[in-house]
Amino acid sequence: MVHVISIDLGGSYLKAALVDESARIIRRLTLPTSQEGRSGIIQQLAAAVSELKYGYDVGAVGVGTPGFVDSRAGKVLRATNLPGWTGTNVKAELSRLIDLPIVVENDANLAALGEAWVGAGKELDNFVMLTLGTGVGGAIYSRDTGVWRGATYRGGELGHSILYPGGEPCACGQRGCVEQYLSGQALERRYSDLTGSKANCEAIFQAALAGKELAESLVQQFSHDFAVLLASLKNMLDPEAFVIGGGLVHLREAWWFHVKEAFYRECMQSEGTRVLPAATGNNAGLLGAAALAWDLVRGQLHESYC
Helix, strand or coil: CEEEEEEEECCCEEEEEEECCCCCEEEEEEEECCCCHHHHHHHHHHHHHHHHHCCCEEEEEEEEECCEEECCCCEEEECCCCCCCCCCEHHHHHHCCCCCCEEEEEHHHHHHHHHHHHCCCCCCCEEEEEEECCCEEEEEEECCCEECCCCCCCCCCHHHCECCCCCCECCCCCECECHHHHCHHHHHHHHHHHHCCCCCHHHHHHHHHCCCHHHHHHHHHHHHHHHHHHHHHHHHHCCCEEEEECHHHHHHHHCHHHHHHHHHHHCCCCCCCEEEECCCHHHHHHHHHHHHHHHHHHCCCCHHHC
16 A cells, blocks of 8 residues: 655654555654754655655655745745755755655645645635744645745745734844734743743733733734734635634634634624634644645646646
């Protein structure tokens, strides 16, 4: 029986899995991402593939990576959270070490593909994916055309749309990006600025649930900012749904109701668009990479990858 291998590369961890045709994960690995630069990461990817494929017939490998990705060439055009990763042709360099077909895509786009395959988006014709974690990722998905990449492979970078013009500086070089207000790092930074002490996102959300005034205020501002973003995206794209994933969605008890309430209040034409939590959790990227690898095996890969 043929399987595929999927890889979800992050700034801190590399996740890899052996996946069957029904999206079942047979084997998996989670490793700290190599700190030895480009060559170290490529060697680590190849080693993960070799370990997972041992004893199995593998048809293809799907790789998800942070950054702007030329999916046709399999090349990372720009990456801010992996030193030396900008300019890496992942497909070409990995092909020198493993003898398998390879497809490469941006990690947030893969999260959307995973949700479209077996998650909250599997019954939807189109949706916008937002991933809230250390940063903010995004993807725009249509079942007819796949993920929207734009003219220079920068489409769907919703974390770098402008929420507050002239606001907080962002690593991308702009000011006021969504990522500086809706990410886990942003929430923790705002808490530290106001209190002079540190707390992680979970502690902040738990404090809000417990009725702590400062935490409640932060969560209310977070919810309002998120609702404004959703309202703008609704008016621009009119999707069937917003699918929300990433690490912060697991803490949504503190903010989910407030975001939906504010969205329906802020957006004059909110009807017809649902707000849904991602269903595949931390496996979204792995399953999206597997979905692409299966398309490669079947000869059904979208023309934008070929």
